[in-house]
Structures are given as C-alpha cells and as structure tokens.
Amino acid sequence: MRSYTVGHTKIQYFVAVVMVLGAGLAGCGQVSMPMGSNNVDTPTLLTGSIASSTDVAHSDISEEDRQIIAGNIDAIGPDLDSGHAPEGLTLPWLNAVSGNSGTLTSIDTAALASTGCVGFKTTANTIAGIKLYQGTACRDVTRKFAVVTLTVADA
Structure with missing residues (x-):
C-alpha cells in the first residue's frame, strides 16, 4: 500500500492528530438551555397563549386596535397612579384606519401597584359585529x- 507524504510526514498521521485534537476541543464547548425549574412553588411557564387565527379576539381586534385601547388607558395615567380610576369612567376609542371602535369600561386598578397591570372591559364594533371583551x-x-x-367576555 502506498502512503502519500507531506514533506517528510505521512498524511495518515497528520489526519489522525487533527481528528484527536478536534474531538478533544469539542468537549470544551457546550450548549445548554434550561428545560424547566426545580422550584415547585413557582415553576417556569413552559406554555402560554399564542394568538391564532381561530382566536376570536385575535381575529376581531387588530394590533393597531390594541395600541389605541392602550393609548386611551395611558391618557388616564395620573388618575390610575393615584390608585383609582374615576367611578363609572367610560372611554371611547376609534381606529380611523380599520373603522373599528368601542368603549372602555370597568377599569380595575386593584393589581396596578403590585403588577403594573390594570383589568378592563371594552366593547368592539367590528365588521364581525359588536362584542364585549375583557x-x-x-x-x-x-x-x-x-x-x-x-x-x-360574557355579557
């Protein structure tokens, strides 16, 4: 059997050394990712709600509509920061591009201080009709x- 050489070194030895070094260095690099949590009291959330085309709220209320709704809630920000929304407050909203409109009601600030979130209800007048959302x-x-x-939401 004939062996090819590079200078005075045989290629088979050179390839063997490169393979051993490559395998040795491959063990130094690793990729890891967390798969969960050992904390039973507050486990890592591995699943969640992903908006889909079959979700009624996702298909009726567009992202632009959601931004307009959020902007209206922002408009009463100082009142919310004081810990309460004015009693019986109703805020109309309108998306001039899509033509969708509605009224925000029942703004709940109970969790605002601890989570930074408020609950609300809104009607939405869309091409699909008028519905109540929470x-x-x-x-x-x-x-x-x-x-x-x-x-x-249930009416």
Missing part, C-alpha cells in the same frame, strides 16, 4: 400601557 393592559419599560390579554 382584557389586561400592563406597563412596559417606558411606563406605557400595552394590551397583553384580550378575550371575549
């Missing part, structure tokens, strides 16, 4: 509200 808006890093949950 949602939650939370403050982001810039202290602006964003709608994080929205579901169809």
Whole structure:
C-alpha cells in the first residue's frame, strides 16, 4: 500500500492528530438551555397563549386596535397612579384606519401597584359585529400601557 507524504510526514498521521485534537476541543464547548425549574412553588411557564387565527379576539381586534385601547388607558395615567380610576369612567376609542371602535369600561386598578397591570372591559364594533371583551393592559419599560390579554367576555 502506498502512503502519500507531506514533506517528510505521512498524511495518515497528520489526519489522525487533527481528528484527536478536534474531538478533544469539542468537549470544551457546550450548549445548554434550561428545560424547566426545580422550584415547585413557582415553576417556569413552559406554555402560554399564542394568538391564532381561530382566536376570536385575535381575529376581531387588530394590533393597531390594541395600541389605541392602550393609548386611551395611558391618557388616564395620573388618575390610575393615584390608585383609582374615576367611578363609572367610560372611554371611547376609534381606529380611523380599520373603522373599528368601542368603549372602555370597568377599569380595575386593584393589581396596578403590585403588577403594573390594570383589568378592563371594552366593547368592539367590528365588521364581525359588536362584542364585549375583557382584557389586561400592563406597563412596559417606558411606563406605557400595552394590551397583553384580550378575550371575549360574557355579557
């Protein structure tokens, strides 16, 4: 059997050394990712609600509508920071682009101090009709509200 050489060294030895070094260095690099939590009291949330086209609130109320709703909640921010929304407060909202509109009611500030979130109800007049929705808006890093949950509510 004929062996090829590189200079005075045989190629088979060179390849063997490279393979051993590669395998040895491969053990030094590792990738890990957390798969869960050992904390039974507050386990890591591994699943969540992903908006889909079959979700009624997702298909009826667009992201732009949600931003307009959150903007209206932001408008009463100073009253919310004092710990309460004015009694019987109703805030109309309108998306001039889509034509969707509604009225925000029942703004609940009970969890605002601890979580930065408020609960609310809103009607929505969309192409699908008029429905009542229940949602939650939370403050982001810039202290602006964003709608994080929205579901169809029972009337």
